[in-house]
Amino acid sequence: MSIRNLLGQTSEWLRGTGPNADIVMSSRIRLARNLDALAFSHWASKRQEREVLTRSEAAFAASKILKGSILIHMNDISDLDKQFLLERHLVSREQIVRPEFKAVAISDREMISIMVNEEDHLRSQVMQSGFALQEGWRIANQLDNELSVTLPFAFDPHWGYLTACPTNTGTGMRASVMLHLPALVMTKQVNRVIQAITKLGMVVRGLYGEGTDAEGNLFQVSNQITLGQSEPETIDHIERIIRQIIGHEENARKQLIKQNRELLYDKIWRALGVLKNAYIITSKETIHHLSMVRLGADLGVLPEFGRKDVNELFILTQPAHLQRMDGKLLSQSERDIKRALLIRQKLGGN
């Protein structure tokens, strides 16, 4: 498999299935690990960076769970492909600048990806569809065990895993879920919810992580704390909070259907009407409407659309994906036309 094949496949986390998949788009476990006796990435010499990469590659090749995965050296791929991996949530923004000695391993259906020489030597993530942090943790833990056979991770009996940034020290684990909260946004309750969970040690971000807006009513919620609690404790804590948010969103949806049905239907059907008919559309407008169509699918208002189709469109309509599909670089206005065409085709528009 190569990067070429990714375009044609649906990422595991976009399947639109799994527990509470109507509200929880995806779950993600991320582990930060560093090799003992080598400087953290930001301080590492080129020789050290090369060593991290070489030893990681060997460890990946020996891992059972990574069998069939591909390894992409960031230096070997075009800027467009870098952007493409970013849009698929396989690499971070930091991973695509200064690409030397940076790499990413990607497993079958993109369930696991491991960035090498990002902020930490290794950043492993496991992505699952729906509300499935336990399952994600099980896989991440298995991967971690396999890799630690050949890679001596920097670990302190008192502090736990050592990381480049102290906010990750301890478990090195970030458990996060991508929540689709359109009803809480529409009923203007979302800010209150965010404030409450922030006080409970949670961090809330947009679709593309730190510093991004909650476009498309998508909110990424993750644990702040990595120190002083075990991974299962962290996951248990975040799960309890997420279950509460799910309850709030469910109530808000019921409330909208009961008290403001026309407004809800208006937003859902108009969004579909625009997506099925536009000939020019920006990425931002697309995400906004897709959120409403996803809500419509979830509420059974638009029964003909599957959650998977809508989830995929969130990713496929991003700039690099459009250009990869077309096989060439496109200007912004060309992309807006191409995006509209793709959406019309996928949703059966005019």
Add this chain to the structure above:
Amino acid sequence: MSIRNLLGQTSEWLRGTGPNADIVMSSRIRLARNLDALAFSHWASKRQEREVLTRSEAAFAASKILKGSILIHMNDISDLDKQFLLERHLVSREQIVRPEFKAVAISDREMISIMVNEEDHLRSQVMQSGFALQEGWRIANQLDNELSVTLPFAFDPHWGYLTACPTNTGTGMRASVMLHLPALVMTKQVNRVIQAITKLGMVVRGLYGEGTDAEGNLFQVSNQITLGQSEPETIDHIERIIRQIIGHEENARKQLIKQNRELLYDKIWRALGVLKNAYIITSKETIHHLSMVRLGADLGVLPEFGRKDVNELFILTQPAHLQRMDGKLLSQSERDIKRALLIRQKLGGN
């Protein structure tokens, strides 16, 4: 026939046929007439107003061309019905305030309507579909001849027909056409065109006459001058100007298709997408989108829609029409829901 029946029929002028019907929605000839030896409406005593009304009714009853017409006393109908007649362009705003002794005669398919005791004693109008001022004038002239047999019109050999406002004195005729100029608006040429024709003695107004906006890209163009030229001269003058505007709009449409096809298609299809899918929609938004759908029908982009259907929706979606259809008074938000439902039904939406 009564006012009840009007709702179910398509007004003659909305048929969407006739010369240049893709750009000229309708043509209208209006004649202002006053009865000799009776004060103009604004100065008339109640006795005089009653006399105007009584004598007019007798004249209408004797007219061949008005055979089968109905006469509605403004005092006898509800505010909703008054608004309904206004929306159908059968009465003016002035005719629905202070309704005493005011009336309107309406002929078959609303081709002719005559307001009694408006600014002038009689205001006759003939409405035609498409660019048909000559035909309108032929009918208006026949009507005028018939009425003048029994009604002595105030006429001065030097000044011509005398009217309450000197701007109508002379022929008392206002010839106007309703133009649909979306391409001139989109290509930002319309202001230049309006300025030019204003200098040529034309008046430009919106869909509902003086002081209204050109909503839905609809512009009403009429002659300013009623003095010093015959009716055929006035019509010839306005016809020549309208033909030029038609040419400009045709060029602008060709230009858009050639140079900005995606933008044009985007506006047309999005408009249809919204109209077919909205559950709540205001009158203003409706007119805006209908304009685009009409353009789409005219350009063959939306071949499944006839111009008549779209023309009708311009009128049927107005507030009083919605309430007449529903048989009861509706709040604004109820109307916005009702309007959306009607449009979805008419356009075959979800």
